Amino acid sequence: MSPVGTQHYLVVAGLMFAFGALGVLWRRNALGVLLSVEVMLNAGNVALVAFARERGQVDGQALALFVMAVAAAEAAVGLALVVSVFRTRRTVNLDELGELRG
Amino acid sequence: MSAHDLVFWIFAILAVGAAFGVAVSPDPLRGAILLLLCLFSVAGLFAWAGAHFLAAMQVLVYAGAIVVLFVFVIMLLNLTPRELGRNDLGGAQWLGLGLVVVSMVGISAVAFNAKAAFPTVGKAAGAGGTAEIGSALLTTYAAPFEIVSLLLLAAMGGAVMLVKRDQAGATIDAIMTIRAKIDARTSRAFAPDPLQPDQHGPPARQQAVAGPRSGVDDTDARKPGGTV
Numbered sequence: 001m002s003p004v005g006t007q008h009y010l011v012v013a014g015l016m017f018a019f020g021a022l023g024v025l026w027r028r029n030a031l032g033v034l035l036s037v038e039v040m041l042n043a044g045n046v047a048l049v050a051f052a053r054e055r056g057q058v059d060g061q062a063l064a065l066f067v068m069a070v071a072a073a074e075a076a077v078g079l080a081l082v083v084s085v086f087r088t089r090r091t092v093n094l095d096e097l098g099e100l101r102g
Numbered sequence: 103m104s105a106h107d108l109v110f111w112i113f114a115i116l117a118v119g120a121a122f123g124v125a126v127s128p129d130p131l132r133g134a135i136l137l138l139l140c141l142f143s144v145a146g147l148f149a150w151a152g153a154h155f156l157a158a159m160q161v162l163v164y165a166g167a168i169v170v171l172f173v174f175v176i177m178l179l180n181l182t183p184r185e186l187g188r189n190d191l192g193g194a195q196w197l198g199l200g201l202v203v204v205s206m207v208g209i210s211a212v213a214f215n216a217k218a219a220f221p222t223v224g225k226a227a228g229a230g231g232t233a234e235i236g237s238a239l240l241t242t243y244a245a246p247f248e249i250v251s252l253l254l255l256a257a258m259g260g261a262v263m264l265v266k267r268d269q270a271g272a273t274i275d276a277i278m279t280i281r282a283k284i285d286a287r288t289s290r291a292f293a294p295d296p297l298q299p300d301q302h303g304p305p306a307r308q309q310a311v312a313g314p315r316s317g318v319d320d321t322d323a324r325k326p327g328g329t330v
Contacts, residue, residue, distance in 0.1 A: 004110045004150075007213035012114045012147065014209030016121045016140070018202040023125030025198030028187040031130040031176060035137050038168065039121045042144050045160075046117075053151040058234045061156050062243050065235070068163050069250045073257035075168045079175045080264035086179055087267070093187025 009050030016043035030085070030092045034078045041071045110150050117143035130181070134172045141165050155232040 016039055023036025045064040052060025086092050120140035127133045141164045148157035239247050 003104075004107045008110070008114070009147070009151065010213040011210050012118060014205050014213070015118045016144075018205035018209075019118070019121040019125045021205075022122075022198040022202050025201070026125060026195045029130065029181070031172070031181075032124075032127075032133055035124050035130070035133045035172065038137060038164075039124050039140060042141065042164075043121075045156075046144060046147060049148050049151050049153050049156060052153065058238050059242070061153050061235055062238045064153075064156055065159060065239070066243075066246055066250055068159060069254060072163060072168055073253050075171055076257050076261045077264070079171060080261035083175060083179070084264045086181075086185075091185045091187070092179070092181060093185065095187060 006050050006054045009046060009053075013043045013047040013050065016040075016046065028094055030078075030082045030094055033094065034075065034082070037078075038071060038075065041067055041074075110147070113143045113146035113150065116140075117147060128186075130176045130186070131173070134169055134176060137172070138165055138169045141169065155235050 020036045020038075020040030020043060023039065024033050027033050027036060045067050048060040048064045048067070050060075052058060052064075082092055085097065089097065091097070117140050120136045120143060123136040124133050124140060127136060141160060145157040145160040145165075148154075148160055
């Protein structure tokens with residue numbers, strides 16, 4: 001087996017992103033979708049760190065830190081939305097939430 | 103395979119396996135715990151790549167803050183299976199599975215055939231210390247750094263606004279309660295005594311009818327709002 005390089009990190013990142021996308025499409029409750037979105041953001045971070053390692057610069061890692069901040073904001077607002085929707089509708093099933101559909 | 107590489111493979115398999123578990127587990131709490139495992143494994147991958155500061159941040163921010171937030175919401179909502187909804191197979195799910203297969207094949211093929219594009223593959227570069235990231239954040243990335251602080255502030259305000267229960271109604275109710283109290287107090291204070299005839303102004307009988315009763319009406323009408 002070849003020594004671990006950037007390509008191995010990229011495969012891990014790609015698989016994690018694919019499974020995150022699978023979760024977003026598969027899960028029918030809003031909490032599961034938000035969890036899967038976190039997995040996808042982490043996959044992006046793995047790829048950023050892999051390229052930062054390959055190039056020997058910290059730019060990729062700085063960018064990964066920004067992604068973490070955005071993920072934190074997304075989780076806070078997303079969960080607030082879930083709580084707010086659950087209070088009014090008594091469900092977090094995304095298939096039952098269709099009020100905005102014309 | 104060296105022992106050093108073995109650590110990478112353990113973390114990689116854990117991360118990918120936990121990501122799959124997050125995608126398919128029907129229970130949100132189990133999904134959150136699997137996400138925790140996935141995030142810790144990714145932190146291990148970061149540390150293996152020499153990004154030690156980022157690994158620490160991964161554990162602190164993701165595992166320490168975001169997953170705790172998820173677990174809080176999941177356990178406080180305490181959803182029943184009916185409220186969660188079923189995970190039955192439909193078109194979107196098969197689209198997702200197809201996407202996974204395409205990603206696996208495509209990314210693997212690109213990554214493993216691109217040795218020419220990755221000249222330093224396999225060489226661990228030394229960058230990744232806290233000092234270097236800190237100076238990069240405050241020089242090259244100073245503007246995004248400040249914008250991210252604004253984003254976090256906006257997210258905090260938005261989250262508070264979204265979950266605050268009926269904020270406008272509660273404020274109006276509070277104002278109406280205070281106004282009713284003031285009305286009652288002022289009408290009681292300034293209304294002439296109905297038993298004492300007034301020297302100047304309207305006749306006493308009229309005052310006795312109009313003054314105190316309006317104050318009583320006010321408090322009665324606003325009492326239901328005031329008790330909220």
